[in-house]
Amino acid sequence: MLDIKIERTAAPKEKPADETKLGFGHIFTDHMFIMNYDTGMGWHDARIVPYGEISLSPAAMCLHYGQEIFEGLKAYRTADGSIQLFRPDENFKRMNVSAERMVIPKLNEQDCLDGLLALLNIEKDWVPHTEGASLYIRPFIISTDPYVGVRPADHYMFMIILSPSGAYYSTGLNPVKIYVEDKYVRAVRGGTGFAKTAANYAISLAGQDEAHKQDYEQVLWLDGVERKYVEEVGSMNIFFVIDGEVITPALTGSVLSGITRKSAIEVCRDKGYKVTERRISIEEVAQAYDSGKLDEVFGTGTAAVISPVGHLKWGDKIMEINDNKIGPVSQMLYDTMTGIQWGKIEDKYGWIFPVK
Ligand SMILES: *Cc1c(COP(=O)(O)O)cnc(C)c1O
Numbered sequence: 398m399l400d401i402k403i404e405r406t407a408a409p410k411e412k413p414a415d416e417t418k419l420g421f422g423h424i425f426t427d428h429m430f431i432m433n434y435d436t437g438m439g440w441h442d443a444r445i446v447p448y449g450e451i452s453l454s455p456a457a458m459c460l461h462y463g464q465e466i467f468e469g470l471k472a473y474r475t476a477d478g479s480i481q482l483f484r485p486d487e488n489f490k491r492m493n494v495s496a497e498r499m500v501i502p503k504l505n506e507q508d509c510l511d512g513l514l515a516l517l518n519i520e521k522d523w524v525p526h527t528e529g530a531s532l533y534i535r536p537f538i539i540s541t542d543p544y545v546g547v548r549p550a551d552h553y554m555f556m557i558i559l560s561p562s563g564a565y566y567s568t569g570l571n572p573v574k575i576y577v578e579d580k581y582v583r584a585v586r587g588g589t590g591f592a593k594t595a596a597n598y599a600i601s602l603a604g605q606d607e608a609h610k611q612d613y614e615q616v617l618w619l620d621g622v623e624r625k626y627v628e629e630v631g632s633m634n635i636f637f638v639i640d641g642e643v644i645t646p647a648l649t650g651s652v653l654s655g656i657t658r659k660s661a662i663e664v665c666r667d668k669g670y671k672v673t674e675r676r677i678s679i680e681e682v683a684q685a686y687d688s689g690k691l692d693e694v695f696g697t698g699t700a701a702v703i704s705p706v707g708h709l710k711w712g713d714k715i716m717e718i719n720d721n722k723i724g725p726v727s728q729m730l731y732d733t734m735t736g737i738q739w740g741k742i743e744d745k746y747g748w749i750f751p752v753k
Contacts, residue, residue: 399443399511401430403519406447412561416527419563421700426523426532426559430516434502436551443508445516448558454543458550465595466495467537469699470656471562472517472752474524474531475740480517480752483738485510487656492536494654495592500549501538509536513557517752520559529564565701570731572707572721573614573696575630577679578604579712582621583628583651590628590651597653598632605631615696617709619679620651626676633696633704634658637682638726640690643672657697657734663746664733670726679711686716693724702738703731 406427413419425448432443459465468488472480489506496503513534517524524532536557540550581604584590589597604616615631627646629635634655636645643665648654665672685691694706707721718724723731736742737749 399505399508399515401512401515402442402444403515404444404446405519408447412523416525416530416561417563419525419530419561421562421565422533422560424561426520426561428516428519429559430512430557432504432508432512432555434553434555440502440504440508440555443512445512445519451554451556453539453541456543456545457540458542458544459539461545462547463594463596463599464499464501464540464550465538466492466499466501467535467593467595468492469593470534471699471738472524472532472534472559473738473740474526477740479740480521480524481738481740482513482750482752484656484660484748485513485750487659488536491593491654491656492538495594496538498589498592499594501540501553504538504555509555514752516557516559521752523559523561525561525563527564529566531562533560533562535560570703570705570723570728572705572718572723574612574708574710575615575617575706576608576611576613576710577712578608578616578618579624580604580607582624583618585621586650588621588651591648591653593653601631613710617679620649625678625680627679627682628652630696630706632700633698635706636661636693636695636697636726637677637685637691638693638724639682639685641671641692643670643726644677645672645674646677647674649676655697655699657699657702660734660746660748661697661703661730664730665726668729668733682709683711683714683716686718691716691718693726694718695724695727695730697730702734703727 429448489509493503541552542550618628620626696704705723705727709716737744
């Protein structure tokens, strides 16, 4: 069992009175979890301290070369007031996959989970009570050596911060508008696409910015080599329903292995759908659309869970999918997954992790 030192704040903050106005990622709770790594000592000094600024050398390596990784998950409050997590073990497993790619020392996954549970135990009143709102959990690791040379660092900080966040769909499950990005790429084979690391987001901002200017919510990324195969959307994996078959791009190294993706595949198979993980070109998607076989397109990710795509633009071609309405597979997945997450339906998959 991880030995965690706890220092409680003397000045707890006022909790947001109106949970319908939380938005995402603006508000942070009273405490945070920290652990340090030093070469020779390993990970040590697990502690929970009052939430606040941290001091870093301006030469800290993470600030210059981006040796950073992160995770994202949520704590949900059920109708009976208890708190639960959705597959948190998968997040810490993936964090170690990202760590390996970014040459960050791995953590003991059980220690991470113990640290998170201890933090949640102190912060449980911060888990929102309003339907659809949740406590967003952001574990991350930064390199801290004061050194501007390029090499893997010798010193790191692992932290967990918590942010109460509002319902993603405050006005119901709305289809999004996305376009196929043909100027920029997000990831290439051999790169960092499969790792949850800051750099992947930094390089996605230009495309995202242009999409917003053109009144699109997100971009759909194509593979970085041939610019032909569909990869994923912003911070979501992508699914197509073509002629009744559920298809999602295979994990070829440039796509992030989403936990929502993995769960959605399992739920679809369980409900009797044929699910295929393979390379799928944007041309094939357009052809399916032209022949009336593109039934649904949707994204999957922790934030939105399921995000139906109603409008997809590829060059001059505009595809209005399922009349810009939510399709049956998207709706079934949304109902099933959010039902399990909020404890409204039975979790026969064993995905729920109760916070005691
Ligand atoms: C986090 C993330 C996802 C979604 O992963 P989940 O585990 O389902 O939240 C998809 N794509 C990218 C690029 C991501 O960073």
